[in-house]
Amino acid sequence: MPVFPSTEWFQEAADLLNASDSFDRLGNCDADVGVRVGDRCFAITFDAFAITDIAEVPCDAPGDLDFILLQTPEAWRAMLENIKANGEADALFTLNSLDLSASNGLATGEDYTRRDLFYRFNQTFQEYFDISAQMDTTYA
Amino acid sequence: MAEHAEATAGPITPEMRAAALALGWDEGLLDRALDFGYQPRTLVAALAAKLDARQAAGFLDREPLKPDLSWMDAPTEWGVRAEQADPEMGLTVGDIMVGSYGEIPDLWTDRTEIARGSNPQLGQEDMGYTIFEKAVVWTDSVADLYERAIRDRWAPATDLGWRSLEALPDDIEHAICQVMTEHSERAYAEASVLGRWLPEISYGFVEMKLFMSSVIYDLARHAEAFRKRALANGGGLGLQAPTDLIRGASEARSYPELMAYLFVQDSAFLTFFHAAGDIAQNQLERDLYALVASDRERLMEYQVERFEAFLEAMPDRREEQQRYFAKAEVRLAREWDDPAVREPLLLLLGGSREDTAAAAAALHALRRRQVEEYLAHLDRAGFIRSRLHSGLAAYLEEPEAATA
Amino acid sequence: MSAAPETPELDLSWLDLYDDPTSAEPTKKGLTLDAIDIGDYASQEDLPRDMTPRLRGASPRENAHRQGLTYQTKHDVWADQCLSLYEEAIQRQWSSARDIPWDTLEELPDEHERAMCQVATMLAEVEFIAGDVPGQWLPAISGDEFEVGLFLMSQIMDEARHTDVFRKRALANGGGLLQQGAGLGLRNLIEAQDFTEMSVLMHVQAEGFVQSMFRMGELIGPTQADKRIFRMAAQDESRHLAFGVMHLKHVLSETPERREEIHHYLDKAEERSAGGGSGDVTFPPVFESLCILLGGGKDRFDEGVAKFLLLRQRQVKEYLHRLDVAGLGDRRERLGPALAQYAN
Numbered sequence: 001m002p003v004f005p006s007t008e009w010f011q012e013a014a015d016l017l018n019a020s021d022s023f024d025r026l027g028n029c030d031a032d033v034g035v036r037v038g039d040r041c042f043a044i045t046f047d048a049f050a051i052t053d054i055a056e057v058p059c060d061a062p063g064d065l066d067f068i069l070l071q072t073p074e075a076w077r078a079m080l081e082n083i084k085a086n087g088e089a090d091a092l093f094t095l096n097s098l099d100l101s102a103s104n105g106l107a108t109g110e111d112y113t114r115r116d117l118f119y120r121f122n123q124t125f126q127e128y129f130d131i132s133a134q135m136d137t138t139y140a
Numbered sequence: 141m142a143e144h145a146e147a148t149a150g151p152i153t154p155e156m157r158a159a160a161l162a163l164g165w166d167e168g169l170l171d172r173a174l175d176f177g178y179q180p181r182t183l184v185a186a187l188a189a190k191l192d193a194r195q196a197a198g199f200l201d202r203e204p205l206k207p208d209l210s211w212m213d214a215p216t217e218w219g220v221r222a223e224q225a226d227p228e229m230g231l232t233v234g235d236i237m238v239g240s241y242g243e244i245p246d247l248w249t250d251r252t253e254i255a256r257g258s259n260p261q262l263g264q265e266d267m268g269y270t271i272f273e274k275a276v277v278w279t280d281s282v283a284d285l286y287e288r289a290i291r292d293r294w295a296p297a298t299d300l301g302w303r304s305l306e307a308l309p310d311d312i313e314h315a316i317c318q319v320m321t322e323h324s325e326r327a328y329a330e331a332s333v334l335g336r337w338l339p340e341i342s343y344g345f346v347e348m349k350l351f352m353s354s355v356i357y358d359l360a361r362h363a364e365a366f367r368k369r370a371l372a373n374g375g376g377l378g379l380q381a382p383t384d385l386i387r388g389a390s391e392a393r394s395y396p397e398l399m400a401y402l403f404v405q406d407s408a409f410l411t412f413f414h415a416a417g418d419i420a421q422n423q424l425e426r427d428l429y430a431l432v433a434s435d436r437e438r439l440m441e442y443q444v445e446r447f448e449a450f451l452e453a454m455p456d457r458r459e460e461q462q463r464y465f466a467k468a469e470v471r472l473a474r475e476w477d478d479p480a481v482r483e484p485l486l487l488l489l490g491g492s493r494e495d496t497a498a499a500a501a502a503l504h505a506l507r508r509r510q511v512e513e514y515l516a517h518l519d520r521a522g523f524i525r526s527r528l529h530s531g532l533a534a535y536l537e538e539p540e541a542a543t544a
Numbered sequence: 545m546s547a548a549p550e551t552p553e554l555d556l557s558w559l560d561l562y563d564d565p566t567s568a569e570p571t572k573k574g575l576t577l578d579a580i581d582i583g584d585y586a587s588q589e590d591l592p593r594d595m596t597p598r599l600r601g602a603s604p605r606e607n608a609h610r611q612g613l614t615y616q617t618k619h620d621v622w623a624d625q626c627l628s629l630y631e632e633a634i635q636r637q638w639s640s641a642r643d644i645p646w647d648t649l650e651e652l653p654d655e656h657e658r659a660m661c662q663v664a665t666m667l668a669e670v671e672f673i674a675g676d677v678p679g680q681w682l683p684a685i686s687g688d689e690f691e692v693g694l695f696l697m698s699q700i701m702d703e704a705r706h707t708d709v710f711r712k713r714a715l716a717n718g719g720g721l722l723q724q725g726a727g728l729g730l731r732n733l734i735e736a737q738d739f740t741e742m743s744v745l746m747h748v749q750a751e752g753f754v755q756s757m758f759r760m761g762e763l764i765g766p767t768q769a770d771k772r773i774f775r776m777a778a779q780d781e782s783r784h785l786a787f788g789v790m791h792l793k794h795v796l797s798e799t800p801e802r803r804e805e806i807h808h809y810l811d812k813a814e815e816r817s818a819g820g821g822s823g824d825v826t827f828p829p830v831f832e833s834l835c836i837l838l839g840g841g842k843d844r845f846d847e848g849v850a851k852f853l854l855l856r857q858r859q860v861k862e863y864l865h866r867l868d869v870a871g872l873g874d875r876r877e878r879l880g881p882a883l884a885q886y887a888n
Contacts, residue, residue: 025643027635028573030628048572096762096775100858103190112865113789119755119782120632122775178846185850189857195885199853204846207836211723211829212658218720222712230641233708236715253730255668255711258721265731267673287641290705295634297574314559321602328690329597329611331697335679338700339734343672346707353675353704360697361634363690364577367599368568371580376566379558380598383609387597390611390683479555486554493554 001136004080005037005073007056009137010044014051016131022124023049029121034068037076041068046124066117067109071098077139080132088130095126151180156187164193166201173200214259217241229291233283233347246453248272248344256343269342275453276395277341279445282351285438289354294431296365301424305373308421311493315484316421317375322481324366325381326409330402331359333389337398351442358435365428379480384471392464396450400461403443404468407514410436415506419488440517447521462526465518473531476507507535561603573635577627577691589618591688599687614686619798621685621692621739623791629783630691633698636783638776640709648768649717655842656766661719662833663764668710669725670754674784675703677733677746684739695787702780709773717767726827732813740795740802741809747788749813752866755781756859757825764837785866792870807878814880825856826882853886860886 002009023029029046034057036042041062045053057063071079075098082093091097099106099118109115118125152170160170170183178200186196222236236242241257248256249272252264271277308316334356341349370377385405392398413433420426451458475481482503489506490499511532518525568580581587585601593616596608615621623629652660678696685693714721733750736742758781761774795802825831831852832845838855839848860883867875879887 027637028632091763091771094762094771094775096759096778100759100763103188112862112869113786116782116786116789119759119778120786121636122779122782126775179844181844182846182850185847186853189850189854191850191853191857195853195857198885199849205849207832207842207845208828209832209842211662211832212655214722216720216722219718220715220720221718222715224646230639231644231646231712231716232641233712236712238715241715241721252724253669253673253727254724255665255672255721258665258669258724261724261726264724264727267731267734286704286708290637290639290641293637295574297570297576297631297634300575302570302575310562311559314562317562318558321599325597325599325602325687328599328687328693332597332682332685332693335682335697335700338679339676343669346672346711349672349675350704350708353700356679356697357701360694363599364630364694368575368580371566371568371582371585372575374565374567376562376564377585377599377601378561378603380596380602380605380608383597383605383607383611387609387611480558483554483556483558493556496554 001138003140004076004137005035005040005042005140007042007054009132009135010035010042010054012135013128013132014044014054016134017128018050020127020131022127022131026124026127029124031067031117031121031125032063032065033125034062034065036068036070038073044128046121051128065109066114067107069095069106069118070108071102071106073139079129080137083130083133084137087133089126095129096122150174152183156180156183159187160196163187163190163196165191165196166193169196169200176200176202177204216257216259229287232287233350234287237283237347244274244278244347245344246274248274248342250342250344254343256346267342269340271341271395272344274345275450277345277348277446279348279442279449281441281445282348285442286347286351286354289351289358289435289438292434294361296361296368299431300365300368300427302368302372304424305422307374309492311487312421312491313373313375314378315487316373316419316425317370318378318480318484319419319488320366320370321378322381323409324363324370326386326405327359327366328363329381329386330389330405331356331363333386333398333402334359336390337395340395351438355439355442358439362432362435365432369425369428378484382475382478382481385468385475388467388471396457396461397464399443399446399450400464401468403447403517404465404472404514406436406439406443407517408472408510410440411510411513412506415509418502418506419485421488444517444521447518447523451522458523461523465525466527466529469529469532473529476531504535511535573631576631577694578631581627587618587622587689587691591618593686593688595686597687599690612683614684615689615739616686618689619794621689621791622794623692623695623787624794625790626695626787627691629787629790630695630698633695633702633780633783636779637701638705640705640712640773643776644709644712644772645769646712646716649770650767651718652766653841655836657717657719658722659833659836660717660764660766660770661714662722662829663761663837664710664714665721665723666725666827666830667754667757668707668714668721669727670730670750671703671706671710673730673733674746674751675700675707677736677742678703680734681739681742699784699787702784706777706780709777713770713773716769723829725830729813736809740791740806743788743791744806744809745813747784748792748866748870749810749863751781751784751788752863753825753859755785756855756862760838760855760858764834766837789866789870792867792872796871803872806872807875810875811878811880814883856886 002012028048031046033044041057041059043055043057079093083089107118217240224231251266253267389401413429416429417426485503486496486499489502490496564584566583571579595610595614597611678699682693733746758774758778762771765771835845835848835852838851839845864876
């Protein structure tokens with residue numbers, strides 16, 4: 001059972017998404033997405049019609065990311081548990097809703113043009129996390 | 141701060157006061173807001189919004205806003221629950237054309253930006269639309285055509301087998317590139333002309349505008365796909381397309397004129413793309429022509445049905461249309477004789493520049509089919525050309541001697 | 545039998561135009577516009593423009609008609625990334641008929657359904673003009689920047705889909721269309737006399753505000769269908785917004801002398817409406833319906849107002865941040881009063 005957060009967890013979700021019809025249905029997606037959970041950071045590369053790379057990166061030098069999804073470990077867990085319970089995120093736990101609810105936003109980044117990729121490809125990112133409903137996640 | 145100590149025993153928590161203080165709100169604002177009748181949860185929401193002192197005072201230091209809510213009783217049709225007629229197609233535009241929302245007026249009179257079926261707001265600006273007559277733009281199939289366009293969409297970048305292309309003899313590759321150059325420009329130019337007419341059409345005919353938007357989108361992808369083919373296999377772009385035909389479309393002074401004029405080329409090109417499998421050199425080109433033809437069929441269906449409805453509603457304008465068709469026919473015939481239009485087809489039909497006699501006969505047959513189908517399209521619309529331009533009529537004759 | 549067309553001698557001069565054999569290579573995303581933007585066919589600053597329908601790279605005809613005035617410099621219309629934005633638009637098209645889970649609509653309390661229908665009425669109106677405006681500008685774009693034209697054509701399709709999906713929403717769940725919007729700010733868009741004026745007002749300002757509203761729509765949408773509508777529409781709107789920001793950035797970079805002129809367009813738009821082309825969200829039917837949905841009902845209207853203020857703050861904050869990215873950071877100091885009240 002994959003542990004969240006870990007490269008294994010993000011990779012398993014990526015494998016599921018790559019094997020699904022998501023990219024065929026929604027189209028390509030190009031973004032270097034960061035995910036920060038407490039003091040651990042991960043870089044997820046969406047390249048054309050697949051997630052092509054997952055890596056744990058140092059939070060103080062995460063590399064050239066378009067934006068970083070940032071919330072507390074408890075908030076991440078609440079989101080993933082909501083997804084697991086409903087098969088997909090419900091009203092208050094979609095990435096976009098969480099972004100709106102957080103005072104500084106969930107998607108963070110200095111350059112709004114790059115941060116706007118969060119909105120341009122939002123449904124793809126949502127399906128990436130929603131697909132974790134198929135996984136038996138444990139939490140670190 | 142005795143007041144505060146007393147108040148914190150009530151619905152305003154110390155955390156709320158601390159938050160208000162941090163935001164610079166007036167010291168007694170939370171308490172006054174409660175006195176005005178605001179609920180504590182509203183104060184929490186306002187604190188969460190991080191309103192600055194000025195904003196907070198503007199919102200909370202007054203009686204709560206009383207919504208008017210008269211819009212809830214707007215005299216429009218209420219209780220509509222559109223049903224999907226075909227689950228395969230989903231909830232279509234046709235499905236929501238129910239009750240008063242499905243009534244398309246013969247004459248739309250509202251000059252403002254108003255969603256047809258909503259309640260007009262007095263005092264709105266004239267948006268400058270010029271097309272208010274249903275008969276000018278409408279045919280009942282537009283909603284269906286629009287949904288079909290969306291269902292059948294394709295992407296040139298990924299739906300064609302670009303990696304399957306193989307090198308061709310130079311003359312053949314360059315002939316293909318010339319055909320692609322021509323049709324890329326023609327598609328782009330037609331989309332550009334149609335786009336200019338969108339702001340002229342009022343909201344009364346929204347479904348038609350949706351369809352026309354899909355046509356523009358189709359033409360964009362055709363321009364894109366043809367260009368990509370020209371640049372994908374060792375060739376390049378050729379000579380610019382002749383400009384007479386499209387120039388006539390941009391000269392149109394009314395939408396009926398535009399459509400009558402474009403009818404000629406839309407019909408001729410549809411037939412061409414249907415037949416273009418004969419000049420295709422590989423599967424990619426066969427697929428490309430077939431996809432384009434599929435899109436253009438929707439456009440032609442609109443053309444025929446709109447024209448039929450137009451003639452029926454406005455019989456006094458029937459003779460006028462002859463002029464527009466004549467203008468388009470003469471230009472089309474002239475362009476068919478243009479070397480950069482004609483000769484690439486001869487090379488592709490004949491396979492080389494050396495022996496084009498058979499190719500000339502094949503091209504004659506193609507042009508004949510284009511003219512015949514054009515006349516058949518007009519016939520379906522209930523329109524007889526009083527005098528087909530001689531340059532097109534000639535193709536209806538058998539070739540006496542087709543020599544290169 | 546009358547004479548059939550004669551077959552003239554072959555000219556074949558059109559065969560002698562290929563001195564730069566080109567074989568674009570497909571990428572992971574197929575054969576994209578970026579992939580064919582190569583060699584002599586690539587976009588360049590200093591190409592002579594001829595005002596004919598010729599697309600960049602084709603050999604000119606000596607007798608080609610001019611077809612009206614077109615912009616003669618690239619930076620008048622260009623946006624970096626417009627090639628990839630167009631391809632993204634093609635790939636990420638969606639269907640309002642089949643990609644929205646309409647079966648998740650459920651009967652709502654009357655006040656919620658009416659509020660949702662009022663918002664849908666306003667958006668079905670606003671998105672209508674957002675297709676007209678790019679259509680109006682297509683003939684002004686030179687064939688040397690045809691990719692900009694293609695992007696606008698994709699936007700026309702996007703806006704048609706938005707018009708249709710909000711109309712569908714209003715008519716799919718026991719409601720109907722309600723009150724026409726105020727229309728404030730919409731005329732600004734169609735009145736523009738310059739491409740950059742149009743793009744700044746429509747792509748950056750109006751679509752930026754609408755994008756914020758779409759994102760908020762996921763919070764106010766009562767059903768999964770509503771949420772999906774707003775999320776999918778927000779994706780499209782973000783693409784248009786990206787075009788506008790990149791165009792403005794290009795213009796300010798290449799022609800910094802236009803800075804005051806662009807401020808002037810924004811001065812006019814900001815003083816004319818609080819919504820800047822987004823249908824004016826302060827118009828009572830729109831404002832009240834949003835507050836009902838945000839608050840959770842008529843009896844929680846005040847709470848909705850507080851959240852509405854947050855929405856407006858976010859709209860204005862993001863508007864200013866995007867202008868900053870584009871190089872117009874000093875807009876913050878001269879923001880019109882209708883927007884300045886939300887800037888903190």
